[in-house]
Amino acid sequence: MTPRSDVLTESRTKRGDAGDGRALGARITRVDGLAKVRGAATYSLEHRPADLAHAVLVGSTIAAGRVRRVDQSEAEKAPGVRLILTPDTIPALKTASNWLGERPSEGPYHALTHEIGFQGQHVAAVVADTLEQAVEAARLVTIEYDVAPAVADLRDSRAGAGTEVEAMTIAWGDAEAALEAAPAKIRREYTTPREYNVPIEPHGLIAEWQDEDHLTIWEPSQWIAGMARTYAEWFEIPYENLRMISPYIGGGFGSKALAYSYGAIAAQAAKLLGRPVKLAVTRPQTFTAYGGRAETRQEIALGATLEGKLLAIHHRAANETSTTGTWVERCGGTIAIMYATPNFSSKHRVVPVNTVLPSAFRAPGENPSAWGIESAIDELAYEIGLDPLAIRLLNYAEHDHQANLPWSSRQLREAFAAGAERFGWSKRSPAPRSMRAGSQLIGWGVAAGTYPMRRTPGQAIVRLLADGAVEVLSAAIDMGQGTYTILAQTAAEALAVPVERVAVRLGDSSMPWAPVGGGSQLANLMVGAVHKAALAARDELIGLALNDPKSPLRHLQANTLPVGDGRIGDLEIGAFLAAIGRDHIEVLRDTFAENGKSADDPFKTYTTITGGRTTTDNGYSAHSWCAHFIEVRVDEDFGTVRVSRVVSAFDCGRIFNPKLAESQWKGGIIQGIGQALLEEGVVDRRHGRVINNNLGDYLIPTNADVPDIEVISVGVPDFHATMLGGKGVGEVPIVGVAPAIANAVFHATGKRIRDLPITLDKLI
Ligand code: MCN
Ligand code: MOS
Structure with a gap:
């Protein structure tokens, strides 16, 4: 059923802005929230x-x-x-x-x-x-x-070595020689299970x-x-x-x-x-x-000076795929860009097993990749006797070494600083097992995360109606992340009307083309398209006012014709439209193409993922960044792990709605807690069956598993990344949570867990 404007109208929050042109960036409650909690929102089924x-x-x-x-x-x-x-x-x-x-x-x-x-x-x-x-x-x-x-999973001895994915080979310098010569080195294996x-x-x-x-x-x-x-x-x-x-x-x-x-x-x-x-x-x-996240295995070797400066990163990864299709869980993503190293080598294999084809799960690739490198760098820190935060700053990548390009923006140093300050990192006692409260061992861990800025265009229609209300239409979607709300804010900002006067309609193929609501790109792309369309609609309105033969405002100058709050000049928009014989103004705009032109081949552009710009194609490498600081309490007798405190700082560029972005960040962190401590598809080797295929047995965090989470934004508007200066928000928060928890568990217990999830049987 199409989203009805009456439902949306009814559900609009009264706490919107006052139409003062500052709607974007305001902490507005989700405009679809009331409809959802009242049961007025009709789901597909x-x-x-x-x-x-x-x-x-x-x-x-x-x-x-x-x-x-x-x-x-x-x-x-x-x-x-x-x-x-x-x-x-x-x-x-x-x-x-x-x-x-x-x-x-x-x-x-x-x-x-x-x-x-x-x-x-x-x-x-x-x-x-x-x-x-x-x-x-x-x-x-x-x-x-x-x-x-049948071959049950990646760890099944019959699984074999699989096939190398050539496109995933990343290399510069001579990692093997540099590793051989490095005075300090570690070599470890990190694994993640099937996750859903x-x-x-x-x-x-x-x-x-x-x-x-x-x-x-x-x-x-x-x-x-x-x-x-x-x-x-x-x-x-x-x-x-x-x-x-x-x-x-x-x-x-x-x-x-x-x-x-x-x-x-x-x-x-x-x-x-x-x-x-x-x-x-x-x-x-x-x-x-359908598939969840593929099981992964990564072998990481780090070579460094005795002071902890990286000389080489050597990385060999594999993920399971199905026997009929190929899914690549790109484990080389984060590891290739997070730290500065003169020598790097990463290769990736896919191994067919008898599973449904794995697929995308929040931050596919970046998530397991960060699990590997953010655990390994921590191990190197202890090996050398350096503080885990200090080793990350010592090896800070000032530019993208893989693409050899400047960052569009990278406030990761600021994220480390803000997170460390709020968390109280300087009070950390460095030795493992040195902090406790009774039978609870306390551990503090840190890890970083990142996610690339993907950019596929999208289209939106903005309509100015006779009653001064505004409609936004696009085949974009909202699965809870807040698209309805931020698009209402965007139109409200550009047209200087209160957010309550904007009705957004999404999720229907009869509406203008939109890209996939995935890859943490939808917000920035659609905000860009709606902003363009709203400004163009406003210009069209002014143009009609100055030029239409029937316009009562013809004698005025453009600069004396303010548009806002349902009025143009001193006329109600409705009265003006009636005077010139129109009942609405409608404009379609596309994120990238100018003047309302569609992409050259819209069908190909919007129905495939090939129509986008890459993360680096304008000469800058654009990514979101984050730093997680996490405290765990481990019961010494039972081996149970509780996450007791989280402080995370994010660089996602300009934030369109802090209330929603914070909710995204907290949600991602909670999912990361699940990944660290609970989530694991348990496969019965005899029958190749996922035996915990229900929410009673496949555990995800509930309220009691989640402590207070503090999130901080350190981003600055990044116009190299996107039109309005935002970067992706949705996926980066899950990246780096599991290694931050594993690092905290090591600090608490002296025991390093390299195989997720961190369950008590692995700790005692
Ligand atoms: N936002 C913001 N400022 C920005 C960017 C985003 O305030 N600069 C806020 C907005 O509220 C926006 C939201 O963050 O609606 C997410 O924006 P974005 O990062 O562009 O991500 P997408 O809209 O593309 O959403 C997809 C992303 C992905 S890929 C997964 S996976 C995921 C996620 O969002 N799945 C989710 N968040 C989810 N949240 C919910 N509730 N449910 C899911 O299934
Ligand atoms: Mo998100 S896994 O890109 O839908």
């Missing part, structure tokens, strides 16, 4: 089309092999059953292109296949009149398999065909254009005939940017039945319906 049928998935119980036979005879007889799809009966679709816009094959796409590559892979789907009937009938489907040996996004709203969709080539999909989506393209290509219908609707999303953390096979199955069922079909992926199924 709450849509209620008439005659809705329900699909339920049947998953493979084996991790590798072949479906020999599906016996659906019992299920067919069950009450209410309308359709059973199996590898034998599901019609073929066309293979869709990937997010690079490349079609991996020209052949058909089968959403259900006989070949089994992982446990939980969809093998059949049962569609019935009610959910209960479909659930019951799905239990009656029996499947016979030919079982093949687990947004609070599980996945799923409702698919409804209007006629044989018009399809509407209600599905939570971080990328309206990209997912709409996939559905359109699968079913070979024109992109314009595909309507994708996703006004509200209960979190995604990277997992809702692509269309998955269950989407194809539901849309296929809807087409075959001529009825709308709803497919709600259950929580256990979300662990195999």
Whole structure:
């Protein structure tokens, strides 16, 4: 359902600004907040089309092999059953292109296949009149398999070495020779387990065909254009005939940017039945319906002078991927740019195992990369007898050594300083096990984090309405990060109206193109487009006032025509528009292209990730930065770890809404606490099965696990990074949290944990 302006109007906060042109940067409460807590916000799966049928998935119980036979005879007889799809009966679709816009094959796409590559892979789907009937009938489907040996995970001895990813080889100087000659060195292995996004709203969709080539999909989506393209290509219908609707999303953390096979199955069922079909992926199924963060392994060797100055970084990394596709969890990202070193070498391998294809989870790549280097640099500090903060400052990278370019801005030194000051780092007693409170060992750790500034353009329409209100429209999305709010603030700022007068509509493919709501880019790109469009709308209004033959303001000069708060000059905008015979003014603008021109090939630009500018393409290397200072308390007898204090300082450039950015930072830190202490997909080696596939067993932090978190902004506007000077906020906060906690645990206990999560069995 499209976001209704009435819902948004009702939910607007009364604590907005007064239309004084300073809306951007104000601590405004989320404009969609009230609608959400009152239940007035309609999520995709709450849509209620008439005659809705329900699909339920049947998953493979084996991790590798072949479906020999599906016996659906019992299920067919069950009450209410309308359709059973199996590898034998599901019609073929066309293979869709990937997010690079490349079609991996020209052949058909089968959403259900006989070949089994992982446990939980969809093998059949049962569609019935009610959910209960479909659930019951799905239990009656029996499947016979030919079982093949499976490789459970990266640590499985049968996993092999995999394949080197050439594009991930990064090198300068001669790391091996420099390491050999270095007077101080360490060589260690760091690992992270399989981790899952687990947004609070599980996945799923409702698919409804209007006629044989018009399809509407209600599905939570971080990328309206990209997912709409996939559905359109699968079913070979024109992109314009595909309507994708996703006004509200209960979190995604990277997992809702692509269309998955269950989407194809539901849309296929809807087409075959001529009825709308709803497919709600259950929580256990979300662990195999799409991938979380791949398991990683990194071997890091650091060579340094006896004073702690880095001479070489040598890095060999690997991540698991599926047997049918390639996911690269780029472990070379953070390690290549965080510290100054004259010699560097990083290589990366992918190792196929029997898992669903892993995918993006908040700060993919940068997150495990920071786990490695921020642990290793800490180990070197203790080895040499240097303070962990001092070694980071000693090796501070004054420019990007990988790209050999200046930073667009890097307030990381300021972040270290502000964080250390608020945390009281100078009071730290250096030796491990030297701080305690009764049976609690106290440890203080520090680590840095970073995330690149990605830049794909996006479009927005700004409308000035006769009643002085403003509308903003874009197919961008809000999954909780605050897009509705900051875009309202942007239009309010540019047009000098109160935020309450701006209605923002998002999440609909019939609106202007927008990039993926991922990679921490959406805020800056869309704020840029809306700002441009709002200023252009204002200029158009003034132009009409000065030039339109019917304008009552024709005799005035441009500089005596202020626009603001629903007025132009001394006229109400409505009265003015009525006088010139218009009922609104509408302007479309694009983040990068000028004068309302679209990108050269909008379809390619917005439905793939290839239309963007790189992190370095204007001669500056643009990234967000952060420094985390964390205190842990470790119970000496039980080995339990509690995070008791967090102070983190961020350089994310100009902040559009400190209240929301702080909430993003705290959320990322909390997810980092989960990664450090709790999160781990436990794989049963015998069956290749994720056994803790539910929120009772896959642990994430709850309130009792989270202490007070203090976040500080040290950013300055960075116009080399983006148009309005902001940098990315959403992902950088999770980067560096786990190593800061591991470093604190080492300081508390003298025990170094290099394998996440840090559980008590590893400590005692
Ligand atoms: N912001 C700001 N000033 C800036 C930049 C951002 O005030 N200079 C604030 C705004 O409120 C903006 C938010 O931070 O809406 C996030 O902006 P940005 O960093 O551009 O990130 P995106 O809008 O692209 O959001 C995606 C990002 C990613 S990639 C993941 S993963 C993630 C995250 O956001 N998943 C989230 N934050 C999440 N927050 C919630 N509640 N749920 C998720 O699933
Ligand atoms: Mo975020 S993992 O880029 O959606």
